[in-house]
Amino acid sequence: MNRCRVSHLPVRENRQWDVPHPACGYTTVFRGIGDNIVYAGVNPHRENVTLDYMDVEMFFRVIDETGMSGKPLYTIIDMQKVTCITYRYKKDFVNAAYNWGPEFKHVILFNVGPEIQTVAETFAAITPGYAPLSIAGTYEDAIRKIMALEATGAAGDEQMIEHADTKDRSFLFRKEFLAALARMSWLNLFDHHVCMPDPDEPCYSYMKSLEQLQNDLVSQRSGQRHTLEKLRREYxxxxxxxxxxxxxxxxxxxxxxQQLKEETCRLRARAASMDMELTRISTAVVEKSARLNDICRRLSRLDLPGHLKKTMTGPCSQMISDYGSDNKPHSGIEHADPAFLSLLHRRHPELNQRELRICLLIRNNHNTRDIAASIGITPRGVESIRYRQHKKLGVEKHCTIKQYLIDMRG
Structure with missing residues (x-):
């Protein structure tokens, strides 16, 4: 097992703890040092590295697998070749500082380049007192700082940036300035009080400008909320x-x-009534035509002069012709057995014109396809009508409609 070159504490490594960030050109490397130090390093794959987000899940996995869970931890973070830090990483860092407080005894950033020095100082300024953060030059400096904190039992008042005189008010207001900016930018907190220096101090104008900026942002947010509330009410x-x-x-x-349904029912009732009337008239026409034909046949057999016989049979023939022309062409009824149709209508007056037609075609040995073509519906429609007719006619199950119609007698 490797040991730390400064503290000589054992260093635990695991390749499964490495988290690649290919889009940003680095890999996060975790190590366990001793029983309360976690190392998180940036292994760069190119010159300029951008930190995109914190590897939260892997951090908790490392402290769990190293047996450090539940202990106050020292965490050192190597920022080698980091030149940019994304807004998401900043939010993650602040969330860790405030919500993981018991896990952090002290956080130290080292190898911090000039490009991110201000961001690092802002991290140090905004972190709470129970989870302080400081900046060290190298890995060795970071480990020595932890050793010193362990030796003195410091609670964390050394989270300030390394400075010769911690009583320097300009340094304290610099920290306040950075913390206020971070609260507004990263946490959207605009109503936090800003400590102001005396008007004659050099940093007064900067702090006053910051206070005015904060007040402007509060007013702007109030206006936005008012506009949003107005839009919500309008919406x-x-x-x-x-x-x-x-x-x-x-x-x-x-x-x-509902009106359409009522009108449909009314029209259907009217159509059914008209259909029944048409059936009655058609049957009557067929019967009258049959009687007229019978009269003509009887007149032709009488021993009468030709002109008289013609005078008597002519009107009958004309009436038969007129009855035939009034019926629907190819309906099947005008060429039907009038006695059969009359009998069928008397026995089953509920049958309409189309059903009478179908009964006639069934009796005359037409198949389903022929019947469908004759009355202008589909074969399936004919089968449906035949099924209903079977019940209407009261045909027994062992008997067919055709046989019933053929056996029908007056």
Whole structure:
């Protein structure tokens, strides 16, 4: 097992703790040093590295697998070749500082380049007192700082940036300035009090400008909230208005649908009544045509002069011709057995014109396809009608409609 070259504490390594960030050109490397130090290093794959986000899940896995879970930890972070830190990483860092507080006894950043020095100082300024952060030059400096903290039992007042005189008010207000910017930028906190120096101090103008910026942002956010609330009310009003219109339209549609159903029922009843009347008239026409034919046959057998016989049979023939022309062409009834149709109509007056036609075609030995073509419906429609007719005619199960119609007697 390797040992730390400064503290000589054992160093635990695991390649599975490495987290690659290929898009940003680095790999995060975790190590366990001793029983309370976690090392998080940036292994760069190119010159300029951008930290995109913190590897939170892997951090907790490392402290769990090294047996450090539940202990106050020292954490050292190597920022070698880091030239940019994303907004997401900053948010993650602040979240870790405030929400993982018991896990951090002290955090130390080292190998911090000039490009991110201000961000690092801002981290140090915004971290709470129970989880302090400081900046060291090298790995050795970071380990020695931890050893010194362990030796003195310091609680964390050394989180400030290394400075010769911690009582220097300009240094304290610099920290306050950075912390205030971080609160506004990273946490959206605009109502936090800003400590102001005396008007004659050099940093007064900077702090005053910061205070004015904060007040402006508070006013801006208040205006945005007012505008947002106004938009919400307008939206709610429009939604309510639209819902009322939709409800009114739905009610109208329901009324129209009910009227349509009533009109449909009325028309169907009227059509059924007219169909029955048409059936009655058609049957009567067929019967009258049959009687007229019988009269003509009897007149032709009488011993009468030709001109008188013609005078008597002519009107009958004309009436038969007129009856035939009034019927629907190819309906099948005008060429039917009048006695059969009359008998069928008397026995089953509920049958309509189309059903009488179908009964006639069935009796005359037409198949389903021929019947469908004759009356202008599909074969499936004919089968459906035949099924209903089987019940209407009261045909027994062992008997077919055709046999029933053939066996029908007066």
């Amino acid at each position: 709610a009003w429009k939604v309510e208005e639209r819902e009322l219109l939709i409800k009114a339209q739905a009610d109208l549609n329901n009324r129209l649908e």
